[in-house]
Amino acid sequence: MDIQSVSYIIDTLYAIFAMTLIIFMVPGFAMLEAGIVRTKNVTAVLTINTLIYAIASMAFLLIGYSIAFGDFGADGMSKWAAFLFQMAFVGKVVNIMSGGVSERAKVIPLAFFTIIMAAILYPIVVNVSWGSDFLDGTFLDLTMYDLAGSTVIHSTGGWALLAAILIIGARKGRYTKDGGIRVIPASNIPLLTLGAFLLWIGWFGFNGGSVGSIASKENADAVALTIMNTNTAGLAGAIMVAIIMYFMYKKLDLTMILNGALGGLVAVTAGPDLYDIYTPILIGAVGGALVVFGVSFFDKLRIDDPVGALSVHLVNGIWGTLAVGIFASNGTDITLLGQIKGIVVVGLFAFISSYIILFIINKIVSLRADEDEEMQGLDVEECGIEAYPEFKRAF
DSSP states (O other): OOHHHHHHHHHHHHHHHHHHHHHTHHHHHHHHHHHHSOGGGHHHHHHHHHHHHHHHHHHIIIIIHHHHHSSSOOSSSOHHHHHHHHHHHHHHHHHHHHHHTTTTBOHHHHHHHHHHIIIIIHHHHHHHHTSSOTTTTSTTOOOOOOSSOIIIIIIHHHHHHHHHHHHHOOOTTSBOTTSOBOOOOOSOHHHHHHHHHHHHHHHHHHHHGGGOOOSSHHHHHHHHHHHHHHHHHHHHHHHHHHHHHHHHHSOOOHHHHHHHHHHHHHHHTTOTTTSOSSHHHHHHHHHHHHHHHHHHHHHHTTOOOTTOHIIIIIIHHHHHHHHHHHHSOTTSSOOHHHHHHHHHHHHHHHHHHHHHHHHHHHHHSOSBOOHHHHHHOHIIIIISOOSSTTSOOOO
16 A cells, blocks of 8 residues: 555544544533523523534535535545535534524524525635635635634624524523623533533544644644644633633632633634644633623623623634734734734625524514513423423523
């Protein structure tokens, strides 16, 4: 067997392994959201997460991949492995959105939006950034560097979430008439913690797999550095949030600490292969701080996001993409202006297109459960199965 065949086999195996790690993020999102929402909405959250994986993957297989990349094909590995790796990403965009509208959004309209996002909207974003690029040669052509999707995936999902929240509004009772904020505590901290760590583990495939090859000494080093920097940013985000929360409130809020880790992971996703081993500490720490202040900022605007996805994914997706232009532009073709252009172009498209699609869906079938359904809980109304039938549910 020649060296080229060996490299082909190794890279194919690595792509499938990375894809498997990314799929671990499906239960990661599911467990995190199930731990955050009230017990009366847990089954509904698990149901939509299951359907997102199934529907988004199928829509990407049948339509989305061709829009993003053209014909099936890959250099240096099996084209089927290359497809599976890209397919693993697509559901994450909608997972970001679904968690932020939980406890009041219906399953069926979210499933409809999943089809459109996975088949058309997300593939268009991929096309102009990672894919065949129909904007090539135009003034909108993107030169943004985004290794694993701080903007392409996380900000795209964040913009879609913002559009959805603006359409459906806040959970009943979340904000009082006098401007106060009612705390709705997480229902299951162990599940939430499990979900966050599954996401963290999945990120190693998310970023490490995006290097594209591991079948040479240089590529193996690049993959290892990428995964190391990914982990470092998550560590820094968690530590920064713990420090901030203790000094501000004299309390160590685990839910915020975990979101700080996720914020750091999102922030480093744009360029973990470009940094030395110390820069991700700063990027992740800033990402963690942005989570703390972002959650407060959105609550002041009465934008109800139960899982903090806007702060974790949208805000840190933007920060992470900017960070590449700030810390990795020397001696490369990367520029801060190019990063900003990518953020703006993707943001405008993702927000406007998502808002239009969600607005239309909402006119056809209401995105939001009615007041009685929301009070009863979506488990009973949407799924007919309660996650904790023996518990007295809190309204």
